Amino acid sequence: KLGKLSKVSDPYALLSVTGGPHDGARIGRTETLRNHLSPDWCRVFLIDCWAPGMYFPITISLYDDNGPKKDNDHNMATPSGASVQQQSAPVRPGPSDVGMGEATFELFDVLSSPGNERSVEIQSYGGRIFVHAVESLQGRSSTGSSGISGVGSSLHASSSISSHPSSSLHSSQGGSMTAPLPLPPPSLGSRMRLQIRGLDMKNVEGGLLGLNRSDCYFALEKKLIDHSSGITRWKPIYRSNHIKDSLNPYWDAFYVDAEILCNLDLDWPLRIVVLDHDKKSRHKEVGSVEVTPSAMIRHKSVDGNNADRDNAFQLNNGAGRICVLVADIIGA
Numbered sequence: 001k002l003g004k005l006s007k008v009s010d011p012y013a014l015l016s017v018t019g020g021p022h023d024g025a026r027i028g029r030t031e032t033l034r035n036h037l038s039p040d041w042c043r044v045f046l047i048d049c050w051a052p053g054m055y056f057p058i059t060i061s062l063y064d065d066n067g068p069k070k071d072n073d074h075n076m077a078t079p080s081g082a083s084v085q086q087q088s089a090p091v092r093p094g095p096s097d098v099g100m101g102e103a104t105f106e107l108f109d110v111l112s113s114p115g116n117e118r119s120v121e122i123q124s125y126g127g128r129i130f131v132h133a134v135e136s137l138q139g140r141s142s143t144g145s146s147g148i149s150g151v152g153s154s155l156h157a158s159s160s161i162s163s164h165p166s167s168s169l170h171s172s173q174g175g176s177m178t179a180p181l182p183l184p185p186p187s188l189g190s191r192m193r194l195q196i197r198g199l200d201m202k203n204v205e206g207g208l209l210g211l212n213r214s215d216c217y218f219a220l221e222k223k224l225i226d227h228s229s230g231i232t233r234w235k236p237i238y239r240s241n242h243i244k245d246s247l248n249p250y251w252d253a254f255y256v257d258a259e260i261l262c263n264l265d266l267d268w269p270l271r272i273v274v275l276d277h278d279k280k281s282r283h284k285e286v287g288s289v290e291v292t293p294s295a296m297i298r299h300k301s302v303d304g305n306n307a308d309r310d311n312a313f314q315l316n317n318g319a320g321r322i323c324v325l326v327a328d329i330i331g332a
Contacts, residue, residue, distance in 0.1 A: 008035040009064040011100060013129075014091055015045060018104060020055040026091040027058065031239075032065040035280065037127075040158040042219075042236045044260050046136060047107070056107040060129050062100035062122065063093045101125030107133060115224070115231030130158045132224065132235065137259050138188055158235075183266050183294050186258035186329045192293060194220075195253035195326035196272070199312060202319040203247055204276050204284045214276040214286060216249040217242035218322075222261065223269040234271055237261065242277035250306070253326055266294040272322055274315065287319025296327040 015027035030041035050056050093099070101122040110118045110133040117132045186192070198216055205212045220238040225231075238256055243249035262268035270293065274286040291313060301308035301323055312321035 008037060009100060010034045010066075010069075011036060011039050011062055012065050013041065014061045014063065014093065016059055016061070016091070017056065018059040019057040022049055022056065025049070029091050034065075034069070035278075035282070038158075040236055042239055044237065046138065048136075048138075050107055052108075054108075057104055058107060058131075059102055059104045060131070061093075061102040062125075062129075063097040064100055065094065066096040066098065067094045101127070103129045105129075105131055111135070114229040115226045115233065117231075117233070132158075132233075134224075137264065183297060185266060186262075186264050187331065188259065188264070190258045191255045191330045192258055192261055193253065193255050193326055193328045193330055194296065194324075196251060197306060197323050197325060198247070198249045198251075198274060199307060199309060199321040199323050201247040201249065201274065202286050202315075202317075204286055205278075213245040213247055214284075215242050215244045215278070216246065216274055216286060217277050217283075218251065219273045219275065220256070221271040221273060223271070247320070248307075255330070258329065262293050266297070267292050270296075272313070274320065274322075287315030287317055289313045289315050289322060293327070296324050297329075300324050300327050 010032050012032040013030045015029075017023055017025040017027065027047065028043070028045050030039075030043045033039040033041065047056075101124050103120040103122050105118055105120045110116065110131050115132075116134050117130060119128045119130045121128055196218070198218075201214055201216055203212075203214050205214045217240045219236045219240075221234040221236050224233045224235055237260055238254060240251040240254070243251065258264055262270070269290060271288055271290050273288040275283040276286055277283055295313075299311045299313065301311060306323065306325055308323055309321060312323045314321055
């Protein structure tokens, strides 16, 4: 933010097609991440009008969000597979938003890169944008909106002013299970309904006289695996609302498309990362735990007990517990 001392930009990204047969198509807008120069956006975009061999350049334009600020406007549930033609989020910058540069990449170059990820330099402003794209399961049996029979792809973007964000957290889970039966896999178009809460969270916000309490929110991350290159990464697919001054936060329920969540595999690795929200500086991590959709279903609280510590997941370093209140597959 130019001319504002000690202020950090609130970036979001607009995606559009800038060449080829679909030149001018608007793909969509990410959520805004407040006070962040290395944003890792949650939103996933379904591009249903691409086919192998098609020239499909995409421009990502970065903006500093100077619009009205809301307590939880950095949080956005992943849309359930909205296509290029169906994106509902605004795809134009706000009247007071300031450009932070842009970068262009070709979709096939990303799909064919190691780890299905590619970085491009932000023109004029420095820094880089990282883009991840994979073949969508939905596209394998469908026809694109342009009439082209193609595979489609899903797109995930992040940006970094300095370096690509990475993590090597280790965690364990609590609770107990006995000889579980296999769960039926979800179908294309189905969603998973989830609600979790925190119990006994570690207080990482001391404040004056140590009286403050953490303002906890969580990020649900998916493990991205490219078997051909051996590259694995964690990517956020949902961020919750944050709860002020609470070490036992009770977060809102949400829905996530089953393909975006776990590639229709209920044993796909996920990670829950709990953080302390801070309006003025970088959010502090409280703790994390690795889970799977099937484990969350089996660890649901018994008889509606919203403080079921016996079935709760244990965060690493004894930082608290995650209690699963709702974990259901909703059919297409």
